[in-house]
Amino acid sequence: MPLPRPLKTLIAVGALSLLAAGHALAEVADVAPELRGTGDLGVVIERATGSVALVDTTARQVLRHVEGFGDLSHASVKFTRDARHAFVFGRDGGLTKLDLLTGEIAGRIIQGGNSIGGAISQDGRFVAVGNYEPGGVKVFDTETLELIIDVPATYEKPDGSMGQAKVVGVVDAPGNVFVFSLFEAGEIWTLDMSQDEPELTPYRNVGSMPYDALITPNGRYYIAGLFGEDGMVLLDLWHPESGVQRILPDYGQGEERLPVYKMPHLEGWAMAGNLAFFPAVGRSEVLVADTTDWSLVGRIPVQGQPIFVMSRPDERQVWVTFAHPDNGRVQVIDTQRLEVIQTLAPGESILHKEFTPRGEHIWISARDSNQVVVYDTRTFEELARLPAESPSGIFFTHRAHQIGR
Amino acid sequence: MPLPRPLKTLIAVGALSLLAAGHALAEVADVAPELRGTGDLGVVIERATGSVALVDTTARQVLRHVEGFGDLSHASVKFTRDARHAFVFGRDGGLTKLDLLTGEIAGRIIQGGNSIGGAISQDGRFVAVGNYEPGGVKVFDTETLELIIDVPATYEKPDGSMGQAKVVGVVDAPGNVFVFSLFEAGEIWTLDMSQDEPELTPYRNVGSMPYDALITPNGRYYIAGLFGEDGMVLLDLWHPESGVQRILPDYGQGEERLPVYKMPHLEGWAMAGNLAFFPAVGRSEVLVADTTDWSLVGRIPVQGQPIFVMSRPDERQVWVTFAHPDNGRVQVIDTQRLEVIQTLAPGESILHKEFTPRGEHIWISARDSNQVVVYDTRTFEELARLPAESPSGIFFTHRAHQIGR
Numbered sequence: 001m002p003l004p005r006p007l008k009t010l011i012a013v014g015a016l017s018l019l020a021a022g023h024a025l026a027e028v029a030d031v032a033p034e035l036r037g038t039g040d041l042g043v044v045i046e047r048a049t050g051s052v053a054l055v056d057t058t059a060r061q062v063l064r065h066v067e068g069f070g071d072l073s074h075a076s077v078k079f080t081r082d083a084r085h086a087f088v089f090g091r092d093g094g095l096t097k098l099d100l101l102t103g104e105i106a107g108r109i110i111q112g113g114n115s116i117g118g119a120i121s122q123d124g125r126f127v128a129v130g131n132y133e134p135g136g137v138k139v140f141d142t143e144t145l146e147l148i149i150d151v152p153a154t155y156e157k158p159d160g161s162m163g164q165a166k167v168v169g170v171v172d173a174p175g176n177v178f179v180f181s182l183f184e185a186g187e188i189w190t191l192d193m194s195q196d197e198p199e200l201t202p203y204r205n206v207g208s209m210p211y212d213a214l215i216t217p218n219g220r221y222y223i224a225g226l227f228g229e230d231g232m233v234l235l236d237l238w239h240p241e242s243g244v245q246r247i248l249p250d251y252g253q254g255e256e257r258l259p260v261y262k263m264p265h266l267e268g269w270a271m272a273g274n275l276a277f278f279p280a281v282g283r284s285e286v287l288v289a290d291t292t293d294w295s296l297v298g299r300i301p302v303q304g305q306p307i308f309v310m311s312r313p314d315e316r317q318v319w320v321t322f323a324h325p326d327n328g329r330v331q332v333i334d335t336q337r338l339e340v341i342q343t344l345a346p347g348e349s350i351l352h353k354e355f356t357p358r359g360e361h362i363w364i365s366a367r368d369s370n371q372v373v374v375y376d377t378r379t380f381e382e383l384a385r386l387p388a389e390s391p392s393g394i395f396f397t398h399r400a401h402q403i404g405r
Numbered sequence: 406m407p408l409p410r411p412l413k414t415l416i417a418v419g420a421l422s423l424l425a426a427g428h429a430l431a432e433v434a435d436v437a438p439e440l441r442g443t444g445d446l447g448v449v450i451e452r453a454t455g456s457v458a459l460v461d462t463t464a465r466q467v468l469r470h471v472e473g474f475g476d477l478s479h480a481s482v483k484f485t486r487d488a489r490h491a492f493v494f495g496r497d498g499g500l501t502k503l504d505l506l507t508g509e510i511a512g513r514i515i516q517g518g519n520s521i522g523g524a525i526s527q528d529g530r531f532v533a534v535g536n537y538e539p540g541g542v543k544v545f546d547t548e549t550l551e552l553i554i555d556v557p558a559t560y561e562k563p564d565g566s567m568g569q570a571k572v573v574g575v576v577d578a579p580g581n582v583f584v585f586s587l588f589e590a591g592e593i594w595t596l597d598m599s600q601d602e603p604e605l606t607p608y609r610n611v612g613s614m615p616y617d618a619l620i621t622p623n624g625r626y627y628i629a630g631l632f633g634e635d636g637m638v639l640l641d642l643w644h645p646e647s648g649v650q651r652i653l654p655d656y657g658q659g660e661e662r663l664p665v666y667k668m669p670h671l672e673g674w675a676m677a678g679n680l681a682f683f684p685a686v687g688r689s690e691v692l693v694a695d696t697t698d699w700s701l702v703g704r705i706p707v708q709g710q711p712i713f714v715m716s717r718p719d720e721r722q723v724w725v726t727f728a729h730p731d732n733g734r735v736q737v738i739d740t741q742r743l744e745v746i747q748t749l750a751p752g753e754s755i756l757h758k759e760f761t762p763r764g765e766h767i768w769i770s771a772r773d774s775n776q777v778v779v780y781d782t783r784t785f786e787e788l789a790r791l792p793a794e795s796p797s798g799i800f801f802t803h804r805a806h807q808i809g810r
Contacts, residue, residue: 080442085442174763176765357807359808403719
């Protein structure tokens with residue numbers, strides 16, 4: 001299909017917004033941007049104030065706060081391939097490009113009504129945004145923020161009329177492909193951006209209401225969770241001709257329809273060797289699957305309903321956060337013993353966590369404590385407690401170099 | 406043990422050395438260092454001139470050439486955790502710290518007589534160098550280049566006298582540990598830098614003449630090849646109490662003592678799912694082992710004696726370089742079909758290759774063509790051919806964020 005004319009809604013917001021992050025850092029406000037490597041930088045979402053904290057994982061400090069991102073509840077972040085810029089996907093449909101070196105907003109558009117995340121293509125040229133309202137995916141040039149292609153999530157309803165679906169689980173895959181799921185439609189689509197004419201491939205009737213998805217670290221398997229029924233669906237991107245398969249048929253709320261405090265996130269499925277660790281729905285368990293046949297091989301009791309289940313980069317530990325009312329604690333699972341070996345209480349309303357690239361530390365956001373807490377993952381010693389306004393998502397720049405992150 | 410007094414041999418070499426890399430880049434020579442992300446930078450060793458080419462993997466360009474590294478035959482590179490500086494390990498015992506943003510040499514010491522590589526600790530604070538002459542490992546502060554600890558590779562010979570062994574296969578492991586092998590001693594040592602008092606643990610009599618080693622991407626298994634006998638040795642760092650085990654007992658030259666043009670490198674063992682792909686010694690084969698029990702499960706015929714066997718980050722392909730006289734071609738193996746699917750002829754004397762972080766491209770050095778050739782790994786299309794002086798090793802900054810790289 002021919003490329004549509006770029007939208008002319010690019011709003012350059014060049015304001016340098018600095019909040020002093022403690023007196024020791026106040027003096028940076030008036031100096032020129034520092035020449036520095038960007039490999040140890042990161043972004044912490046401050047949802048209450050629509051701001052982000054720029055952080056340095058070597059110094060374990062907040063470098064500055066930057067405002068002007070709009071509604072950041074449930075916001076996520078992707079990094080450009082040079083690790084200089086962060087794209088922040090806001091709940092208000094805002095797509096904001098942040099310069100990590102200057103702290104300036106290098107570009108901001110309101111691209112939709114309600115976006116829930118996105119991805120950057122393997123070659124770094126394109127940023128895709130998935131939208132709730134109106135449904136669909138828009139792809140922009142990462143340099144200019146020009147619209148490259150608008151893909152409405154149009155689907156045929158059972159009564160034959162056409163609808164617009166919410167788009168969830170947008171990820172990048174090798175070959176410059178984006179993959180995403182259509183909630184109301186029960187479909188998975190791939191968008192191949194490797195040619196001048198993008199190619200769209202829909203997989204129909206995959207299951208009822210896919211609500212979130214993940215891609216494995218090698219970019220091969222795209223797995224979506226279903227809200228409308230038990231089980232999950234898997235698309236093997238090395239064998240798209242095989243279509244979408246069902247896996248883990250008992251995964252979900254089950255016949256008892258347990259009270260679910262919050263649907264778990266799938267982003268953080270932990271892979272360790274042949275095992276995948278993932279949150280049970282509505283149960284105080286972390287589930288373990290064998291990735292060679294995607295069968296369920298274990299259930300690990302934990303202290304609440306798990307939300308994020310993430311593996312340390314060396315795969316020896318899996319760290320778990322929980323839904324309310326058990327969200328004041330974090331638990332650590334040993335991937336060989338398959339049991340909890342540590343429980344930590346970093347603060348109130350633990351929302352997210354991020355490992356340093358080689359896994360020596362973990363940063364944990366305690367929203368209602370207004371703090372980000374840094375631990376040594378070997379000794380469990382608390383190393384730092386940094387101030388942040390209602391911190392939620394934490395994202396470090398090494399994600400720029402990883403498939404699907 | 407108490408820390409030794411830092412050596413006072415730090416030589417700050419601040420010379421900014423620029424060779425115009427084609428007319429389009431000549432104008433950068435007089436301008437201030439550019440504020441830029443460091444996530445898409447890399448270093449190409451130019452062995453004949455003792456220089457390196459600084460490259461940009463987004464623009465696919467040589468940014469500048471920097472001289473003053475001494476003897477760079479067989480040189481290797483590690484990056485600091487902020488991805489701003491590269492440590493270059495020279496054959497003449499030189500340890501040189503290069504600022505990727507300014508192109509300046511930020512520090513250079515001659516730390517030994519003949520070094521063959523090193524590693525940076527998980528926390529980024531320490532750089533370890535393995536030495537042939539005199540044998541041993543020296544650990545320096547990555548900020549100041551001050552000597553932190555000098556570990557002589559002293560061992561007891563069969564006749565009871567003491568000797569100094571060449572050190573090979575220096576890697577970093579989780580827990581701020583360095584692991585290395587002692588060639589003449591037949592030993593593997595670990596050096597734990599996580600406490601103020603470093604702790605050394607030797608594993609004796611592991612096998613005859615370990616000549617190179619690797620660590621798996623999760624940092625669990627350290628595997629050394631043996632020059633003096635067949636088979637390899639494996640140390641499970643999660644279970645050091647189990648000691649060193651023998652694996653792949655037939656690996657090596659075998660009873661026929663085949664002519665070996667060059668011992669293969671172990672650095673680039675390719676891991677893909679449960680399979681490890683690695684170069685046969687003296688045979689035109691890539692071998693395949695099952696990493697769950699380290700048994701040999703396959704042999705893939707290739708066009709020469711393989712040297713580097715490296716997997717694309719998505720694990721779907723393995724790219725192979727070869728020893729003389731077959732070193733003008735590169736072959737690509739499909740990891741599902743377990744057969745060669747492509748043969749490329751980038752130039753004369755292919756020495757090394759490096760994938761871009763998410764694997765869309767590969768950069769290949771053709772020493773005697775004085776070129777680095779960039780390919781699209783999906784289409785095998787040649788994308789760029791860059792000038793370089795006798796290029797050998799190619800290293801991109803995302804290695805800073807990976808265990809053992």
